[in-house]
Amino acid sequence: MRINISIIISSLIAASFGVQAAVSVFACEPEWASLTKAIGGTHVRVVSATHARQNPHYIRARPSLIAAIRRAELLVCSGASLEAGWLPVLLKRASSELQPGGVGYLMATDHVAVLETPTTVDRSMGDVHPEGNPHVHLNPNNLIQIGRRIKEQLQKIDPDNKAVYAKRYADFERQWAVAIQRWTVQAAPLRGQTVIVHHKSLSYLLDWLGINTLASLEPVPGLPPTASHLNTVLKDSSRQPVLAILRTPYDPSDASEWMASKTRIPSVVVPYTVGGSDQSTDLKALFNHTIELLLMHGS
Ligand SMILES: [Zn+2]
Known part of the structure; x- marks a missing residue:
């Protein structure tokens, strides 16, 4: 009994001093x-x-x-x-x-x-x-x-x-x-492939995996796509194979979908951060799902 009381007292002291x-x-x-x-x-x-x-x-x-x-x-x-x-x-x-x-x-x-x-x-x-x-x-x-x-x-x-x-x-x-x-080995087939992005939000991923960026749909980061810029990207995309048009869950879809409809390049939403897809429940799952999505379109 004496032990129990001392435990209670010490935990009360700890709580009152904010130790925990x-x-x-x-x-x-x-x-x-x-x-x-x-x-x-x-x-x-x-x-x-x-x-x-x-x-x-x-x-x-x-x-x-x-x-x-x-x-x-x-x-x-x-x-x-x-x-x-x-x-x-x-x-x-x-x-x-x-x-x-x-x-x-x-x-x-x-x-x-x-x-x-x-x-x-x-x-x-x-x-x-x-x-x-x-x-x-x-x-x-x-x-x-x-x-x-x-x-x-x-x-x-x-x-x-x-x-x-x-x-x-x-x-x-x-x-x-x-x-x-593990991810580096898994993503090896993506090395040297080319993508189009909506905003430059995926540059570190693409740089790490050795994936080239043909263009952003935004003419400059933060500026919405313009008709003339989209037409330039469209022309450039016909000169080489492009794996996908990538955007985050918060990017507007219209420019990506327009480009996809003109080129038949798949338009893909990548999770971008934790919670960006049902599967991306933590950081490890975020990378697992992102690489899985890219490989799905890269074969
Ligand atoms: Zn940005």
Whole structure:
């Protein structure tokens, strides 16, 4: 009986001092929510500002997001202007730790090699990728690097669980390395093939798998397709075999479907992030389903 009472008392003390409280995390996109959960397990409580059917370039800084960011101890986003239209407004309401340089500030693009960096700084064409391509999560090697960074920042924010984060990250890294090897072998037939994309949201996936991009249906990232640009792409697509016209669940379908009807190239929706298809329930399933979809059209 005495033991039971002491257990109850010590757990009450732990609760009152917040010893078991999970770290509150604000993720801008589902991929970062998923990766943070993989590293943090039950020691993190994660909110994602967007879901797979929302274009992360354009969401509204609604009051529920302000409430969530005010509570957050760690912010995990893509950066490189992907969230430029809405995150700065939210950040004004967040703690000092979440501001650039703070222990709770993590932008994925700060920790990996960014593709498609512009040679001139000119946004007159409405480019939404002024600092290069921010959609970095579809190269699985990037997730190892960003996962390591998440681990390091969680260890600083919650030093009591330092060993837990180290162990969970080590497990993630080991399992991920095995999965990457498997995907690379599986996707080998796709190497050297060519696709058309709606927006440049899949560049890291295509670069990783050695798939060429003939064109984007958007003349410039963020600008809707124009008739003259679509006609140029149509002409170019007749000169070589094209595997598929790829878009995400949130891209408008009209340009892809028009191109598909003119060319007989299949129009394919890839999940893009966790939750983007019924099968894509976590990051590993996202890559499994994406590669499966590409192979289905590549044979
Ligand atoms: Zn983009």
